[in-house]
Amino acid sequence: MVIDPTYLMIIIATTALSAWASWRVKSNFQRYSTVRASSGLTGAQAAARILQASGIRDVQIVPTQGTLSDHYDPMNKRLVLCEENYYGQSVAAVGIAAHEAGHAIQHAKAYAPLHLRMAAVGITTKAGWIVSILGFGGMFLVGAKLALLLFTVSFGVIMLFQLITLPVEFDATARAKRLVGELNLVYPGAEQQGMNKVLDAAALTYVAAFLSALLTFLYHLMHLLNSDRRD
Ligand SMILES: [Zn+2]
Numbered sequence: 001m002v003i004d005p006t007y008l009m010i011i012i013a014t015t016a017l018s019a020w021a022s023w024r025v026k027s028n029f030q031r032y033s034t035v036r037a038s039s040g041l042t043g044a045q046a047a048a049r050i051l052q053a054s055g056i057r058d059v060q061i062v063p064t065q066g067t068l069s070d071h072y073d074p075m076n077k078r079l080v081l082c083e084e085n086y087y088g089q090s091v092a093a094v095g096i097a098a099h100e101a102g103h104a105i106q107h108a109k110a111y112a113p114l115h116l117r118m119a120a121v122g123i124t125t126k127a128g129w130i131v132s133i134l135g136f137g138g139m140f141l142v143g144a145k146l147a148l149l150l151f152t153v154s155f156g157v158i159m160l161f162q163l164i165t166l167p168v169e170f171d172a173t174a175r176a177k178r179l180v181g182e183l184n185l186v187y188p189g190a191e192q193q194g195m196n197k198v199l200d201a202a203a204l205t206y207v208a209a210f211l212s213a214l215l216t217f218l219y220h221l222m223h224l225l226n227s228d229r230r231d
Contacts, residue, residue: 010219014212021208024201029068032092032194033084038187043085043097046185050101051079053183059104063087070096072103074118079104091186095195098180099202102172113167120161127157145227152224155217162210169206173199 041049044061051059061079063086070081079100085093106114131154139147176199180186186195 007219010215014208014215017208018205018212021201021205025068025198025205028198028201029092032095032198033088033090035091035191035194036089037091037094037185037191039094039185040089041094041185042087042089043081043093044087046094046180047079047081047097047101049183049185050098050179051104053179054101054105054108056104056108059108061086068096070100072100072107074103074107074114077104077107091191091195092198094180094186095176095198096202098176098185099172099199101179102175103168105175106168106172111168111171113164113171117161117164117168120157120164124157124161127154130154131158148220148224148227152217152220155213155220159210159213159217162206162213165206166210169203173203 037046039046044063047061051057051061059077059079061081063083064080066082067084068082070085072079079097081093081097081100085096103114105111130150134142134147134150134154139151142150177192177196180195181188181192186192
């Protein structure tokens with residue numbers, strides 16, 4: 001089997017891009033998780049203040065293990081923070097907690113892109129399975145033509161999912177920045193700048209994921225269109 005050099009370049013470029021983006025998140029997090037927020041609040045307390053100020057009373061804030069495993073779970077209405085951010089009093093901890101609280105607010109306000117993203121989780125998971133099955137020999141069973149069509153559609157679904165993730169993430173970060181200022185959870189100046197660096201680096205990983213998905217999708221789409229032309 002010969003690997004197309006264009007595809008090899010796409011794989012190298014997207015791998016390098018996502019490695020760079022996740023390195024930036026880790027290095028900014030490491031740096032600003034040592035900078036204490038003058039408000040003296042932990043991530044959990046900051047999230048609780050934001051939820052309270054937004055009139056949200058049915059979301060639980062819970063700690064979990066694992067670094068940067070923070071997320072909002074809309075199914076169980078749980079705001080999950082890694083222990084470092086749950087108990088931590090750093091500007092990074094408060095910023096990340098505020099971002100997750102931003103997702104809880106989106107959920108409470110029925111923010112359309114969040115709901116669209118939630119609705120798309122099932123089909124995106126299936127698209128991921130199809131890509132894996134085809135990659136692990138399935139393409140020899142269904143034939144090159146059908147495999148190319150399935151790859152294109154699946155990568156298209158994954159790309160759209162990454163696209164709809166962008167407004168969800170950027171909006172949660174915008175809400176976080178605004179609310180920590182309004183509620184004085186992180187003080188203006190150096191503290192807020194540090195927090196912004198952590199949140200902006202995290203947002204960049206979603207841009208990197210979208211660009212990777214877009215390139216992969218376009219590559220397969222071009223091959224599909226070219227193969228139709230040859231027939
Ligand atoms: Zn998020």
